[in-house]
Amino acid sequence: MATQQLQVLSALDAAKTQWYHFTAIAVAGMGFFTDAYDLFCISLVTKLLGRIYYTDASSPNPGSLPPNVAAAVNGVALCGTLAGQLFFGWLGDKLGRKSVYGMTLMLMVLCSVGSGLSFGHTPTSVMATLCFLRFWLGFGIGGDYPLSATIMSEYASKKTRGAFIAAVFAMQGFGILAGGIVTLGLSAAFRHAFPAPAYQVNPAASTVPQADYVWRIILMLGAAPAVLTYYWRLKMPETARYTALVARDAKKASLDMSKVLQTEIEAEPEKLEDMARRRGGNGNGSYGLFSSAFAKRHGLHLLGTATAWFLVDVAYYSQNLFQKDMFSSIGWIPKARTMDALEEVFKISRAQTLIALCGTVPGYWFTVFLIDVIGRFAIQLIGFAGMAAFMLGLAVPYHHWTTAGNHVGFVVMYALTFFFANFGPNATTFIVPAEIFPARLRSTCHGISAAAGKAGAIIGAFGFLYAAQSPDPAHVDAGYRPGIGVQKTLFLLAACNVLGFFVTFLVPESKGKSLEEMSGEAGGEEEGNSGSANAVQGDQMV
Template identity: 70%
Template sequence: MARDQLEVLNALDVAKTQWYHFTAIVVAGMGFFTDAYDLFCISIVMKLLGRIYFHVPGSKKPGTLPPNYSAAISGVALVGTLFGQLFFGWLGDKLGRKKVYGLTLMLMCLCSVASGLSFGSTPHSVMITLCFFRFWLGFGIGGDYPLSATIMSEYANKKTRGAFIAAVFAMQGFGILGAGFFSLIISAIFDSKYPSPTYEVDPIASVPPQADYVWRIILMAGAVPAAMTFYSRAKMPETARYTALVAKNAEKAASDMGKVLQKEFEGEQQKVDNIASETSWGLFSKEFLRRHGWHLLGTTSTWFLLDIAFYSQNLFQKDIFSAVGWIPPAQTMNAVHECYKIARAQTLIAIFSTVPGYWATVLLIDRIGRFTIQLMGFAFMTIFMFVLAIKYDYWTHKDHVIGFVVIYALTFFFANFGPNATTFVVPAEIFPARLRSTCHGLSAAAGKAGAIIGAFGFLSLSQSKDPKKTDQGYSPGIGVKNALLVLAIVNAFGFGFTFFVPEAKGKSLEDMSKENEEEAV
């Protein structure tokens, strides 16, 4: 039997879109802009790191990162993110969303700068230092996932809540674009101001001393957007749902939201006490398992499967573009110009597929629903990956490279107009307030576990060689083909597990979490 909703929470559910909604989107979204910038700018500079620190004198090929370094640098931030999601997700339910929100941002600012200042007397020590700082950078990034999603869901009205949460996450697309665009500018400036010959002409001079500044500047720039929103985060009031339903302070919730909505509310402490006395079950209880066990399986499994594919695609774009010939061979460029080419490719993919995909979700999520978008996204990702994998020899022929790039870009579009957005939105809507941040952190951490598998697994698969390589194609081996085939199968499983995820369109958070239902006697 349903109980009456608290007046202040009902007011939030039915509130028209107001300025505070957009303020919350910007404040939370800039964190995700920073998250994406920091996580994906590393893929742009990794080949540059190889050429700077791992050139073998007398070799006929430019220096490249050894596989163990490449895997560590790609994956260490993801490992940090996983632990950050678990820790800050739990802490957000224990101490409050606002109290730990600024800490994650501070950690990101400090570690972005520190990553660019990575030091050491040998290439090995520089890489170790870089990995250390990127782990803690990832730890701060991890905290942003559950906290930003939970804060936005608890501020939003039920009619447009999906769009608001998706808009916060869509800033990730601008972060990926920002990483590509800024890297494009920096590498172009250094390449024009300090021109150097190609590797074929002069292997040593093709890596000018100034190249060491390029990757450091790119990594350090991630601190700027995070620092810009620190003050705004500190000024945000705690969400009414945490203050009332978790902290059990009805007067404080009414006072805070009265200032936000410019309306007076009664405290309703007695109603809050009644709710608290009837909903004391925890995460590891039979009651949670009965109410939300299948839901948690759905959110963790789909995010896990999605991130295997999504992060493989993003972190190893440079390898795929080189494989199909969209980026020229490294021997024909100097180190900085190669960085420019990789940044240009990432920027084009972001402009024409990644960013539009995110905002298509924002526009349509409250119209067609989370479930439909997620199913559709997984379905198209599966189809396009199979098309690329099965006809890989055809697509990697020099006459069909553009077709490969177009289909590959479509997988990015439907990842973002699909499960990459919805897996972030849904866990912030369907769990109880006192467990919302924790459950979102668990779901997100499952995703990062998938991302780690994707990062290391793709690297392993892509290194297998094709003995049938001919001069007519660009394929470096059967590795990329096998990786695409595996990712297609992973996406198909994601489609199936989506059926465990409930639809939250148009429903209040308390309806979805069943917090407004009285316990059966």
């Protein structure tokens, strides 16, 4: 059957790079900048929270949150993110991408500010308030994943679509970097303005009262970039693919994109009706998410995108959220008892900023520049293989790296694992689910894939906290349970990456193809060679 395509969609596929592309990248990208800042800045202040709320005169280990509190503070936003990805992913297919886009940003703004204002009469109540607000912050962040990816994929041309979606996601690297720089600057400023008393026997004496403002300001500043882009999110038109293929309004789709592309585009309502009839006549496509037809056409694809994202996030979030523990274990960051609270925050943020600058950010932009050249499949394989290799390079000679004088080598190897995460599966798992599923299910399937990733992140956040503790009771900090140790944890993370390498073979290559070609909508029907429209319609799930 000859390929049938609406003019408005063909125009988008063939469009040259224009100003609206950069506007869309900036608007969607600033959402991801905010997401990354909010999710990862908490790892920079957990030591400070321990110093302020859980250190007393008898504590031998200043700066340590109890294990259950540390797990909750680090992981609760990820739980909210998982829920938000599923809910807003589904809602984006029901109400439209633009209709939901503003909701997620406003939720992020309110909860970022609220997190910094966490209140309570006891340490437990302060942490409970913080965790409650960070759950809802994560809920808003979760919505940004499927919506930003879907909007960018549906706006971009097929030749540059991978680079544009990757550029949106690359703002995550700048968000992580900004979190480190902001924390670095604030801790330095407060140390200069409020010098701590000389450290003596009592670790609490090294924490000045003004340190309580530092973590609150860091969390509240996460609202700033989101506020700056709120107006532009509301001004963005709905994507033509949603308007035409899901809402079935050919006239509005052509009018919206005529303004965006600055050219006349024919509405073609008759062609759209003909395409709808070929897909089963109901205008919403010929099969549902929970149908055997979807399982036959896209079941392995969804399994592949979800599993790959799960595996990479186990490793990626473990590394990001607990870098400070890695650095302490090799002696790059001195013991807490040797420095005051703000000095510790300064050194932790300096270390994480260096890693972000040298490994994390470059990896994202290598993906941006190369993804439409060598393809998603190759980059994901390279990334998983690189992460596994460098984690094994850290784990096998682990005792060599922990020896005095070898810290630089460890940090270089560690930075390379971040490089290959971002020039690899951390980027491609975000891009591919926005390209290979039908328009009416695209946001939902991306949300499912992303939620699987956050399930991996939760395992990383909660599991690594316990697993990475020293198995030798003589080396366990007060309040922490013995685990399997950092070395064995690195072996486990390497194994996750090896599995991810093989799971990649379940996912098709989408380089250079239109969204309708990948989903099967290019010919106006999604049955292809697998059966008639009537047969598929009978299998539809309501």
